[in-house]
Amino acid sequence: MTKTTSDITKRTSIGAQRNPASEEAILTAAGALLSEGGLAAFSIEAVARRAKAGKPTIYRWWPSKAALLLDVYHRQKGETFYADTGNTRVDLIAFLESLLGFWKKNGGEVFRSVIAEAQSDPAALEALRDYAVTRCRASGIILERGVTRGEIRADLDIPLVMELFSSFCWQRLLTGRLDASRAQLAHLVDAVLTGFASKESHAQ
Incomplete structure (x- = not known):
């Protein structure tokens, strides 16, 4: 009919x-x-x-092509879960592995294009900036759990530290080096969690 x-x-x-x-x-x-x-x-x-x-x-x-691309990217990525193993170090490594793995599999090209659009389109830059701030706050749950468990100091600027981890991933994405090993990710996480200074430097 x-x-x-x-x-x-x-x-x-x-x-x-x-x-x-x-x-x-x-x-x-x-x-x-x-x-x-x-x-x-x-x-x-x-x-x-x-x-x-x-x-x-x-x-x-969607005021820009980048804004629409970001929503498509969200659909590809699906709901985001942050590992909660009871150990902040392990959870941070899992976060980095998951993000790099998703970009390597199918999401990296879309996100790279958003970053590229943001270099010449103010609306795209605004969309990307809002997204970056939102994601750093959301992923901060990993460190917030660590604060609750007493693993992380309470006065830490959590969104800023998560931006540091995300910036590592962005740099890897933009330079085509998404195959970071677990050992490299663990080294990065350990360096941030323990600090860079030597014991002798702390004693001065």
Whole structure:
């Protein structure tokens, strides 16, 4: 039986508030374009055509291509879990392994493109900055647990230290060196947790 227009539930924009059906269609289209043609095939115009959505709607919800890419990246990554083994050192190593592993598998190209867009697009820079701040605060749960257990000092600037770990991962991503060994990650974590100064330096 042929469906009439009245039988079909249309996706409609509802102002600044996102319509769930439209949002799903746009993100699905964006993900499909990336999967099929990579970043070269990705544009707001192409996403609008694939999703049968208006460009003004996309730009209302995602002010830049980078903002849309970040949401696609979130969908690829799925819900983020931070290991809770009862040991801060082990949890930090797992965090670094997980992030580098995801980027090596399928998420690195998208995130690299966001960083590249941010170098010339103020809206992309704002989206990336907001994302970076949010993720450093979220991953800070690892150190917060350590504070609760008495492993980490209570006056630590946790988001700042997590930014240090994330910066290592970003640098590895941008230079194509995502294959850091567990021993290297453990060395990094140990250096941060114990400090760099020698015992003799502490005694002075």
